[in-house]
Amino acid sequence: MKKIELNPLDSNQRRSLQLGVVLVLGIFLVGYFLLRKSPTPEPTTKNYTMYIENSILHAFDDTISIAEYPSRVSVHYPYVLVILPKKQSTQIYNLKNASKEKSFNEALLDYSNGKTLKNIGKTTFLDGLDLQVLCEKGFIKSDIEVLCLTKVNANTVENKLISITIPDAKQKEICVSKDIITDFSVVNDKIYIGEINLHNKQNYLIVDGTKVEVPSVVSFIYELGGEPYYATLKGALSQEESWYKIENNTANKLDGEKIFLRYALEN
Amino acid sequence: MKALDYAHAFKKLKEDPFGFAVDALITVVVHIFSPLPIPGALVAQFKVPILGFLASLAILFFFMIMLVGTVFMSPLIVSSGYWTEFISHFQDQEGEYQSDSGFTQTQIPKQSPLGGSGMNFVTVTAYFLDPSYYLQFGRNHTGIDLVPSDSYYQNSQSYKDTGEVVTFATINGNVRYYIDQYGGNTVEITSDNGSIQVLYIHFSRVLVQSGKVTAGTPVGIMGDTGNATGEHVHYEVRTKNGNNWQAVNPLNYIE
Numbered sequence: 312m313k314k315i316e317l318n319p320l321d322s323n324q325r326r327s328l329q330l331g332v333v334l335v336l337g338i339f340l341v342g343y344f345l346l347r348k349s350p351t352p353e354p355t356t357k358n359y360t361m362y363i364e365n366s367i368l369h370a371f372d373d374t375i376s377i378a379e380y381p382s383r384v385s386v387h388y389p390y391v392l393v394i395l396p397k398k399q400s401t402q403i404y405n406l407k408n409a410s411k412e413k414s415f416n417e418a419l420l421d422y423s424n425g426k427t428l429k430n431i432g433k434t435t436f437l438d439g440l441d442l443q444v445l446c447e448k449g450f451i452k453s454d455i456e457v458l459c460l461t462k463v464n465a466n467t468v469e470n471k472l473i474s475i476t477i478p479d480a481k482q483k484e485i486c487v488s489k490d491i492i493t494d495f496s497v498v499n500d501k502i503y504i505g506e507i508n509l510h511n512k513q514n515y516l517i518v519d520g521t522k523v524e525v526p527s528v529v530s531f532i533y534e535l536g537g538e539p540y541y542a543t544l545k546g547a548l549s550q551e552e553s554w555y556k557i558e559n560n561t562a563n564k565l566d567g568e569k570i571f572l573r574y575a576l577e578n
Numbered sequence: 579m580k581a582l583d584y585a586h587a588f589k590k591l592k593e594d595p596f597g598f599a600v601d602a603l604i605t606v607v608v609h610i611f612s613p614l615p616i617p618g619a620l621v622a623q624f625k626v627p628i629l630g631f632l633a634s635l636a637i638l639f640f641f642m643i644m645l646v647g648t649v650f651m652s653p654l655i656v657s658s659g660y661w662t663e664f665i666s667h668f669q670d671q672e673g674e675y676q677s678d679s680g681f682t683q684t685q686i687p688k689q690s691p692l693g694g695s696g697m698n699f700v701t702v703t704a705y706f707l708d709p710s711y712y713l714q715f716g717r718n719h720t721g722i723d724l725v726p727s728d729s730y731y732q733n734s735q736s737y738k739d740t741g742e743v744v745t746f747a748t749i750n751g752n753v754r755y756y757i758d759q760y761g762g763n764t765v766e767i768t769s770d771n772g773s774i775q776v777l778y779i780h781f782s783r784v785l786v787q788s789g790k791v792t793a794g795t796p797v798g799i800m801g802d803t804g805n806a807t808g809e810h811v812h813y814e815v816r817t818k819n820g821n822n823w824q825a826v827n828p829l830n831y832i833e
Contacts, residue, residue, distance in 0.1 A: 322594075329600040379807035380714045381704045381723070396703035397725070397808040418703070430705075432697035433829050445829070447709060460709075465827045468707045468718055491709045507713075528713055547716030 359409045361391065361573040363552065366545055368393060370404050373411070377544075386496065386533035387421055387450060391572060394418050406573045420449035428457060435459065443480050444473070452497055458485070460492055472504060486517060496532035498539040503557065505529020505541060512548065516541070518560050525562040527553055533572060542570045675785055678736060678746050681794030685769040687748035687776050688833045689793070691813050692730055697832060699730040703810060706827040720825035721777070721814030726800075736796070743800035745811050747791045748776050755787040762804020762812075765797050775823055779812040780804055 358371050366378035375393050377384055385392040389407040396418040403422050405412040413422070420435065421428040428437050428449040435446040437457055446459035447470060455477045463469040471487040472495055486492065486504055493505040493514075504517040507528060516525045527543040534540070539557040543549050554570040555562035591598045678693045692699040704711060704723035711719035726734070726743055736744040747753075751769040758764045763781040768774075782801025791797065802809045815831055816823040 326597065329597055329604075332604055333600060381708070381710060383710060397810065399701065399725070418701075430702065432702075433832070445705070447705065462707070465706075465830055468709075468712070470709065491712060493709055493713060530713060544713075546714045548713055 359575040362569040362571045364569045387423055388534040390422055421451050423451040442475050493529050494531045498534045503532045503539055521560055523560050675744055675796040678794040685749050687831045689748055690832055691745045691748050700724040701727045721812050722828050724811045744796045745798050747793055747795045747797050750792045753786050753788055753791050755784050760805035773818055775816040777814040780806045
């Protein structure tokens with residue numbers, strides 16, 4: 312067999328080749344480890360805003376999609392509940408502290424002062440107390456009162472808002488709809504109710520018994536800076552997101568593509 | 579010959595220890611990245627330099643294709659329906675899914691489709707005629723969406739046996755299988771007396787497509803086919819209203 316001379320170089324050439332290879336290898340290794348181990352820079356400033364844009368909730372430093380049904384947002388000032396039933400999870404943020412308050416491995420209806428309102432099977436429970444009714448949405452108004460959105464009749468779409476006293480679970484009707492109540496909330500002790508007419512798709516806001524027309528679906532009602540607002544999210548009945556300030560029982564549309572739940576300057 | 583090689587290596591080590599170390603390092607690195615015979619050796623073996631070089635390149639290319647193909651294509655193959663279909667040929671489906679003897683033979687859907695007592699095995703993620711569903715889709719939600727509860731995963735015998743969420747017939751009746759307008763695998767059971775219907779949507783696999791079933795017969799595996807944002811069972815109950823079927827709240831029936 313012919314002897315193969317793989318490296319027919321003199322000693323100087325060979326030393327140059329070796330140094331070149333070592334240099335290339337060294338650059339590669341240094342670059343590799345620098346890229347691999349360089350730490351992701353921590354955000355130096357905390358994000359104090361909370362807003363919804365394109366069905367994405369930007370909650371301080373978190374980003375959560377609420378685009379897919381039945382994911383939803385509910386606000387009980389100062390708490391914002393991000394309810395993800397498919398994941399059996401509820402994330403609670405505190406608007407006052409601009410921080411995450413708590414996390415639950417179940418879908419809640421409401422949270423206030425450590426108390427939870429949730430559906431278990433066929434009825435709704437305030438902590439361990441069975442309220443003897445199934446609520447579609449709920450609001451813990453005080454230690455002795457819960458507001459509950461429930462069906463007028465179990466087999467029809469119309470719903471009503473009732474008040475339930477604690478602990479005897481006695482029910483009292485507040486507003487019975489001939490259509491669908493889409494959301495309700497309590498801001499400054501006033502009850503705000505959103506409604507949609509099933510036939511002509513007209514949207515309404517009911518404040519203290521007074522019903523006024525509003526330009527778009529009331530997806531959820533909330534408090535911002537001590538004032539009532541409502542938001543319209545994307546869906547079959549609304550192609551775009553929008554938000555409104557409720558003043559003197561009328562809804563005034565606000566500019567911008569973001570639905571703010573908290574401004575940065577509030578802190 | 580070997581002794582001469584060792585003597586030669588020792589001489590090189592003595593004359594130029596640094597160069598020897600670098601040569602050794604380069605050899606190791608080259609063999610890590612290319613554990614094939616280096617082209618030079620193949621050239622020597624074949625005695626036709628070009629052919630040897632091309633052969634070694636071809637071998638290297640073949641291994642690279644295999645590696646890239648395996649790494650990138652495996653998830654696509656496994657997640658596609660073809661894989662499930664391929665695997666199903668090797669599975670003995672006879673007796674794989676047992677009937678649930680905990681169901682009462684009835685024409686009224688008194689039990690949850692995942693079995694268990696009352697609502698013990700299920701969590702409702704979307705209720706009957708949920709207003710939020712209407713806002714999202716512009717139509718009514720005519721059933722309830724169910725996912726297994728923690729108790730289900732801990733106690734369900736069918737889950738322990740199969741590792742899958744098996745859904746059962748809740749009434750005795752006749753089965754009809756179809757794919758709904760959104761692509762969901764749908765199983766419909768009409769009670770023997772023709773007064774009530776139960777309907778299941780989104781099955782990943784349908785276990786019964788026609789014929790008679792009794793309550794407790796496995797009918798499908800929970801999935802997310804059709805208009806679904808995650809795996810769940812859409813469960814619907816309908817009653818006869820004149821000549822039409824009308825959806826009613828399934829929770830009114832589950833005891």
